[in-house]
Amino acid sequence: MTANSAKALVLPLAVLAAFEVWARATHLQSDSLAPPSEIVMALFGAFADLSILAATRDTLFSTFAGLAIGTIIGLALGIAFGIFDTLNRLMEVTVEAIRPIPSIALLPIALIALGFGYRMEIVIVAFACVWPVLILSRAAVRSIEPRLMEVARALRLPPAQRVWKIIVPAALPRIFVAFRLSAGIALIVAVTVEIAINPLGLGAGIMLAQQALRPDLMLAYLVWIGAIGYALNVLLVVAQNRLFGRAALSGDGA
Amino acid sequence: MASAAKRLEAVPGIPAPQIAFDGVTLVLGGKTIIENLSLGVRPGEFLCIVGASGCGKTTALRLAAGLYQPTSGKVNFDGQPMRAPRREIAIVFQDYGKALLPWRTAAGNVSLALEAGGMPSAERPARIEELLRTVGLPGHAGKYPSEMSGGMQQRLQIARCLAQEPKTLLMDEPFGALDAMTRQGLQDEVLSLVAASGATVIFVTHDLDEAIYLGDRVIGLLPHPGRIGIELSVNLPRPRDQLSTREHPEFLRLRRQLFDFVKATEQ
Numbered sequence: 240m241t242a243n244s245a246k247a248l249v250l251p252l253a254v255l256a257a258f259e260v261w262a263r264a265t266h267l268q269s270d271s272l273a274p275p276s277e278i279v280m281a282l283f284g285a286f287a288d289l290s291i292l293a294a295t296r297d298t299l300f301s302t303f304a305g306l307a308i309g310t311i312i313g314l315a316l317g318i319a320f321g322i323f324d325t326l327n328r329l330m331e332v333t334v335e336a337i338r339p340i341p342s343i344a345l346l347p348i349a350l351i352a353l354g355f356g357y358r359m360e361i362v363i364v365a366f367a368c369v370w371p372v373l374i375l376s377r378a379a380v381r382s383i384e385p386r387l388m389e390v391a392r393a394l395r396l397p398p399a400q401r402v403w404k405i406i407v408p409a410a411l412p413r414i415f416v417a418f419r420l421s422a423g424i425a426l427i428v429a430v431t432v433e434i435a436i437n438p439l440g441l442g443a444g445i446m447l448a449q450q451a452l453r454p455d456l457m458l459a460y461l462v463w464i465g466a467i468g469y470a471l472n473v474l475l476v477v478a479q480n481r482l483f484g485r486a487a488l489s490g491d492g493a
Numbered sequence: 494m495a496s497a498a499k500r501l502e503a504v505p506g507i508p509a510p511q512i513a514f515d516g517v518t519l520v521l522g523g524k525t526i527i528e529n530l531s532l533g534v535r536p537g538e539f540l541c542i543v544g545a546s547g548c549g550k551t552t553a554l555r556l557a558a559g560l561y562q563p564t565s566g567k568v569n570f571d572g573q574p575m576r577a578p579r580r581e582i583a584i585v586f587q588d589y590g591k592a593l594l595p596w597r598t599a600a601g602n603v604s605l606a607l608e609a610g611g612m613p614s615a616e617r618p619a620r621i622e623e624l625l626r627t628v629g630l631p632g633h634a635g636k637y638p639s640e641m642s643g644g645m646q647q648r649l650q651i652a653r654c655l656a657q658e659p660k661t662l663l664m665d666e667p668f669g670a671l672d673a674m675t676r677q678g679l680q681d682e683v684l685s686l687v688a689a690s691g692a693t694v695i696f697v698t699h700d701l702d703e704a705i706y707l708g709d710r711v712i713g714l715l716p717h718p719g720r721i722g723i724e725l726s727v728n729l730p731r732p733r734d735q736l737s738t739r740e741h742p743e744f745l746r747l748r749r750q751l752f753d754f755v756k757a758t759e760q
Contacts, residue, residue, distance in 0.1 A: 386591040389560060393578045394609040394657065404605065408596050 273455035282459035291444065291463060298429050298440030299467075301357055305364025306425040310418055312365065313372025317414075318406060320373070321380025334373070338396045342367035342428050346435060360439065367428040368421040375417035379410035412483040419475045426468050441467075494760060509572065511536045511661060511693050512557050517566035519525075519552060521655060525550045528718035529566070536660075537696045539687060541708035543701055543751065549719025550697045554663050557695055558584050570661075580610065583654035589646040593638040599625060599649050600634040606656035620656070628652040629682065644675040648682075655686070661693045669699070677735055680707060701751045705744055706733060706756040713754050723754045 255275045263265075263272035273281075285291035322326040337342075342363050353359040387409060391401045407414075433442025441464050449455035510533030519527040527549045534540050542550045555561045555569050559578040568575045570582065587594040593602050603621045612620065625634055628648040638646050647667060654662060664683075668676040684707060687694055698704050705712045708727050715722035725747055729738055738744055 307681060327655045384591050386586060386588060387594065389584075390586075390592050392560065393582070393584045394606055394607075395578060395580050400609065404608070405594070408594070411596075 240294075244264040250430070262489075264337055267330050269454060270452055271457075273458055276461060277455040281453070282463060285456065285463075290442075291460070294366030294441045294444040294460075295440075295467065297299045298433065298442070299359075299424075300430040301360040301432075301440065302422075302425045304357070305361045305429065306418075306422055307369025308361065309365035309425070310372050313369040313417075313421070314376050314414065316369070317373040318380055318402065318410075321377040321410075322402075322406070327377070330359070338370050343431055343435065346432065350436065355437055356439070360429060360437050363432050364425050364428045367424050371420045371424065372414070372417045375420075376410060376414045379413035379417075380406055382413075383409045397493050412479075415475075415479050415483060419479065422471055422475060423468065425444055426464075426471065430464060443491060504677065508536055510534055510569075511538075511571055512695070513569040514553075514556070515567045515569065516555060517558060517563040517568060518745055519549075520564040521552075521561075525657060525718040527556070527563075528720050530720060531566075532712070534661075534693055534695060536693055537691050539669060539696065539707060539709045541696045541698060541704035541711045542714060543704045543711060544715055544719075544722075545755065546699065548714040548716035550714050551665055552719065553714070554584075554665050554695060554697050557661075558582055558663050560584075569646075573722070573745055581660040583657045583659035583662050585647075585650055585654050585662065585664040585667045587669050589643065589650045589667075589670075590638070592650055593646060593653075595638055597637075598634065599630060599636050599638070599641070599652075602638070603652050603656050606653045610657065624652045624656055625649075627655065627686065642675075643671055644679065647671065647679065651683070653684070654691070658690075659692055661695070662687065663695045664694065666698055668703070669694075676703075681733075681735065683707070684722035685732075688732070701755065702739070704749060705729075705747050705751065706735075706738060710748070711751065713751060713758075716759055722758060723751070725750060 259275050268272060320330060345363055345366060349359045349362050353362060385407060387405055391405045396404065429440065430442040433440045434446055437443065441460055445457055445460045448460060512534040514530050514532040517527060517530045518525065530553065530568055542553060544550045552561065555564060559575040570579060594605065600621045603624050604617055607617050607620060621634065625631055628651050630645060630648050630652065633645065635642065638649065641649065660690055668679055680703065705727055711725045711727060712721055713723040714720065729743055729748060
C-alpha cells in the first residue's frame with residue numbers, strides 16, 4: 240500500500256472510530272444505526288452461518304447472467320447500428336423511446352410474465368445493461384479509423400471476418416469501458432430488484448435484517464455489497480489495463 | 494477523343510492494358526474531381542502519377558483500386574469492369590500508422606492478408622516469415638507496429654500487400670512521410686521487389702525525382718478537375734541506381750520537362 244492510499248484511509252477510519260465512541264458513550268438504541276464493532280461482528284456471524292455467502296452467490300448469479308445477456312444483446316445491436324447507418328436511423332426513435340424507461344419499472348410486467356426467482360431478475364438486469372453497451376459500442380464502431388475499413392475492403396475480407404478481425408478488436412477498448420459501466424449497473428439493479436420484491440440474494444438479506452430489527456446485520460450487508468462492487472470494479476480496471484494497455488496506447492499514437 | 498486504352502490495344506505487339514481507364518469522370522459531392530480520364534497501364538509497367546495536391550491523383554488510384562466507382566466512363570482490369578476491390582490488386586497507403594492493425598504484431602498484420610485469402614493456418618507461419626524477410630524485417634515478427642519506426646511500418650504494409658500476391662500494386666505516396674535516406678532505400682527495394690514479381694505498379698507521388706527514378710512512364714495531372722496534362726516515357730536503363738541514374742542526361746532532361754510542367758500549372 241502506498242503512502243497516498245494510506246493517507247486516504249485516515250479520515251474514514253477516524254470517522255468510524257468517533258462513531259464507535261459516540262455509540263458506546265450514548266448506549267445507542269436504534270433500528271437504523273449500529274456501532275461499527277457490532278456491524279463487523281454481524282458480518283462475521285453472517286459468514287459463519289454461511290447465509291451471506293449463499294445470498295452473495297444468488298445475487299452474483301443474477302448479476303453476471305444479466306450482465307452477459309445484456310452485453311451480448313447490446314453489443315450485437317451496437318455493432319449492427321454502427322455499421323449500417325440506415326438501420327440505425329430506422330431504430331433511433333425506438334431506442335431513444337425505450338432507453339429512458341427505468342429498468343425497475345419493468346418489475347411488475349416481469350413479475351407477471353416470469354414470476355419470482357432468477358429469471359425475472361436476470362431479465363431486468365439484462366435490460367439495464369443493454370443500453371450503455373449499445374450506445375458506447377455504436378459510437379466505438381463509428382469512430383474506427385476509416386483507413387482500416389478500406390484495408391479490409393482492399394483485402395476482400397468476408398463480412399463476418401471484417402466484424403471479427405477488424406471492427407471488434409478496433410472497438411474493443413471502448414466496448415470494455417461500456418462493459419465496466421454495465422457491470423456496476425448490473426449489481427445495483429440486481430440488489431434493487433431483490434430489495435423491491437425478489438426473495439433472493441443480498442437485497443432480500445437486507446430486507447430480512449431490517450424486518451428482524453437487526454440494524455447491525457442490515458448495515459453488515461450494505462458494507463458487504465459495497466465491498467463486492469468495489470472489488471468488481473478493481474478487477475475490471477486491472478483486466479482493462481492488462482488487456483488494452485498496448486491497444487489503448489498505440490490506438491492514439493503513430 | 495481516342496482513349497489511351499484503345500490506342501494501346503490498336504498497336505500490334507503491345508499487350509492489352511491490365512488497367513484501363515476509359516473516359517472516367519468522378520463527381521463527389523457535386524464537385525468534379527476527375528474529368529474524362531483515359532489511361533492504359535500495361536502488365537508489368539511501372540506508372541508514376543504526379544501533380545499538385547488536390548489534382549486527383551490519389552482519387553485516380555482509388556478508382557483503380559475499386560474503392561470508388563466512376564460517375565461515368567469505365568475502369569477495366571484485365572478486360573473486366575471493376576465493380577469492387579479485387580484480390581489481385583493491393584494498395585499501399587501513405588498513412589501506414591493508420592493502415593496497420595495496432596493490436597496485431599508484424600506477423601499478425603501480414604497474416605491478415607493470408608487469412609483473407611483463405612490460406613490454411615498451418616501454412617501461414619512459413620509464408621509470413623518469408624514475406625517479412627523479403628521486405629527486410631526478419632526477426633521483427635513479434636513486434637507491434639507501435640514499436641517500429643516509420644520505415645519499418647511501411648515495409649510491413651508492403652509485406653502485407655505482397656501477401657496478396659498482387660498482379661497490380663497501387664502505391665499512394667508511400668514514402669511521403671519518410672526521411673530522405675529511408676526513402677531512397679525503400680525506392681530501390683520496391684524496384685527490386687517489383688522486378689522479381691513482375692507486378693504492374695501505379696505509384697502516386699508529389700516527388701518529381703522519385704517519379705522519374707522509379708517509373709517506366711510518368712503522367713502529370715492538371716487540377717480542377719483532374720485530367721492528364723503531360724505524359725513522359727522514361728527510357729532510362731534498369732536496374733536503376735541512386736547515383737548514376739540521377740546523373741543521367743535523360744533523367745535531367747525529363748526532370749526539367751516535368752518541373753516546367755508543374756511550374757506552368759501553378760501559374
